[in-house]
Each structure stands twice: as structure tokens, then as C-alpha cells.
Amino acid sequence: MQLRALRYFVTLAREEHFARAAEACGITQPTLSSALAALEDQLGKRLVERDRRYIGLTDEGRAMLPWAQQLLAAHEGMVHAVEVLDGPLRGEFRLGVIPAATPCVGQFTQALLRVHPAMTISVRSQTSREIVRAIEAYEIDAGITYLDHERPSNVISVPLYAERYVFVTATGGKCPGLGEVSWREVAGYPLCLLHQGMQNRRILDGLLSAQNLSVNPRATADGYVALLAMVRSGGLATVMPDRYVGLIDGADWASVYPVAAEASVSRIGVIVGDRAPLDPIAAAALNCARSIAEAAS
Structure with a gap:
């Protein structure tokens, strides 16, 4: 059984598309299909459901996938173990x-x-x-x-x-007083936050809930660049990790305030x-x- 064919199989399972899998492997689609067909012939089992396009893995393909992933990883680990000696x-x-x-x-x-x-x-x-x-x-x-x-x-x-949080608003707009900002003050602003599929947002919701607070953000995103862009345009504020402060240091449009650490970091x-x-x-x-x-x- 060739490792190359196993790699194609694992890549196809990840990409769920023949053309994308072939591109990820740096080969043509016919080469990918031929290698998979040879692997299926060797095992005597059909691994991939397909018509003119990828449909999914068969039961046999799903059963084989974690073993193929483990075998490829073991091979890579073996190479690294020998390589690191030099x-x-x-x-x-x-x-x-x-x-x-x-x-x-x-x-x-x-x-x-x-x-x-x-x-x-x-x-x-x-x-x-x-x-x-x-x-x-x-x-x-x-x-x-x-x-x-x-x-x-x-x-x-x-x-x-340990992650700590800061509150960011646009300079010149509604701003809190000097010093730390409480979660109650944060909840009183129109906010843009990460969506609830992100763990940071779920942590923030938990911190607010501990203060008997909740928020309904006006906008959500999956990254802080988008949130900062919305803050810069004015009208919205956000909460983000203090590690981001260095990336906006010196920006005259941003006002940054530490959030009071009222719960464990x-x-x-x-x-x-x-x-x-x-x-x-x-x-x-x-x-x-x-x-x-x-x-x-």
C-alpha cells in the first residue's frame, strides 16, 4: 500500500472535492482518481462515493480514515525522529x-x-x-x-x-471616564463582538452573565480586524484581548480602556x-x- 495513495485519500476526505484535493496534493485530478481507484482495488472495498463529483466516503472509507491519518502521521514522525539526530x-x-x-x-x-x-x-x-x-x-x-x-x-x-480585556471606542464619540471600565458600563454601549461560534465570545458572555448582564451586539464578526474597522467608522465599541493594543498603538482614532478584572482570567x-x-x-x-x-x- 503506497503512502502517496493514502495521502490523496486523506486529502480528499478533508477537501470533499476532487479538484481541490488534487490541487492541494499538487497533482492532476485524473492522477488522484487513478491512485484512489488503485487503492480501492488493493483493499477490495469502495472507499469513496462518487458519480461525476465527490459525494462522500463510504462506510468502509469512514472506518479507514482515522487509521490512514494515523499511519501518515506516524511516517512523518519517524522521518522527524531520524532527522533531528542530525x-x-x-x-x-x-x-x-x-x-x-x-x-x-x-x-x-x-x-x-x-x-x-x-x-x-x-x-x-x-x-x-x-x-x-x-x-x-x-x-x-x-x-x-x-x-x-x-x-x-x-x-x-x-x-x-493570561488573557485580559480592553474596551475600545472611537475617539471623539461617547467615551467612559478615566480608569478602568466595568462590565456594566461595557453593556451600556452599542457593541460589535465576535460571533458566538468563537470561544472568546462565549467567555465574554459568561463574564457578563456573572454580573447579571447580557448584551445583544449590533454587529458580529469572526476576527478583530473587522471589529476594529467597525469601531473606527464610529458608532460602535468593542471588547478585545489586551494583546491587540500593541497593534493599534498610536492610532489617533482609538480610545482604549482596561476592563476591570472582576473574574478569573x-x-x-x-x-x-x-x-x-x-x-x-x-x-x-x-x-x-x-x-x-x-x-x-
Whole structure:
């Protein structure tokens, strides 16, 4: 059984489209279809339901998928284990990051590339649930996500920092007084926030609920760039992690206020799959996280 054919099969299951899967594999669609047909002939089972387009996996295909993912990951881990004996790791490091943690990506990638300069890094913006699913499916090597709320299972984690919040309004509009802003004051503004599919929004809703408060935002988005654009246009305000303050530092259109910490903060950290043996790339991610946390302490 060829690993190449298994990789095509796993990619098709992820992309759910023949042309996109072929493009992701860097091959033509006929080559993909031929390799899959050969794999099915070898197993004596049909793995993919198809007519002129992809319909889905058969029962046999769904049963085989996690084993194919695990086999490909084991092969990659074996290569990395041999490779690391000769020096720094090579290849692609795949990192999933929640939007709330995007500002810390630069520090993390710098730390990783300092130790493994021959690596390349692919960063994906994902929700916390997508990160856990992608780690389970061996689609990413590590994630930066929340550690305490909706705690991920079957992972090894290293905390990076504790998340705190700031309130952002447009300069010249309605603004609170000096100093910290309470959640009650926040709830009194017309808001734009992340949608409820994002864990940061669910955490904010929980903090508000603890104060017997709730909000119905005028607008929602899946990232902070869109929220800040709406704030800048005037009329709306938002709440975001304090790590974003550095990205808008000096912007004359933004007024930023710390939100009073009336509840426990949320920890954000690096997670990898809890597997043995641990892929050297996953180990490298944990080591980088520990070095960042130690430097900050």
C-alpha cells in the first residue's frame, strides 16, 4: 500500500472535492482518481462515493480514515525522529491559532525559527474547536488556544499568558471616564463582538452573565480586524484581548480602556496531541512555549 495513495485519500476526505484535493496534493485530478481507484482495488472495498463529483466516503472509507491519518502521521514522525539526530528540524510546521491569540504568533514563530531555522511555518486562523479537531485528525502540529474554558482533552499543554480585556471606542464619540471600565458600563454601549461560534465570545458572555448582564451586539464578526474597522467608522465599541493594543498603538482614532478584572482570567497556551511517541515537531512546539513562558516569568 503506497503512502502517496493514502495521502490523496486523506486529502480528499478533508477537501470533499476532487479538484481541490488534487490541487492541494499538487497533482492532476485524473492522477488522484487513478491512485484512489488503485487503492480501492488493493483493499477490495469502495472507499469513496462518487458519480461525476465527490459525494462522500463510504462506510468502509469512514472506518479507514482515522487509521490512514494515523499511519501518515506516524511516517512523518519517524522521518522527524531520524532527522533531528542530525541537527535542526526541516519541513513545514502547521500551527492553528485562535483569533484572540493572533498577536502572540510573531513571538512564537520567532522562537521556533531561532532553534529550527530550516523550517517553514504555516499559520491558520481557527476556532478553539477547529484546532482540537485538526489536532485529532493530524492536520496541524500544534495549536494556540484557551486552556481553561471548554478545556481541550487528549492534549499536552503549556501556558503562555493570561488573557485580559480592553474596551475600545472611537475617539471623539461617547467615551467612559478615566480608569478602568466595568462590565456594566461595557453593556451600556452599542457593541460589535465576535460571533458566538468563537470561544472568546462565549467567555465574554459568561463574564457578563456573572454580573447579571447580557448584551445583544449590533454587529458580529469572526476576527478583530473587522471589529476594529467597525469601531473606527464610529458608532460602535468593542471588547478585545489586551494583546491587540500593541497593534493599534498610536492610532489617533482609538480610545482604549482596561476592563476591570472582576473574574478569573483565561489562560492561553500551546497544545499538541497527547501521543506516544511524541513527534519531534510537537516537542519543539512545547519547548518553544516553555522558553517563552520562562522568559516572561
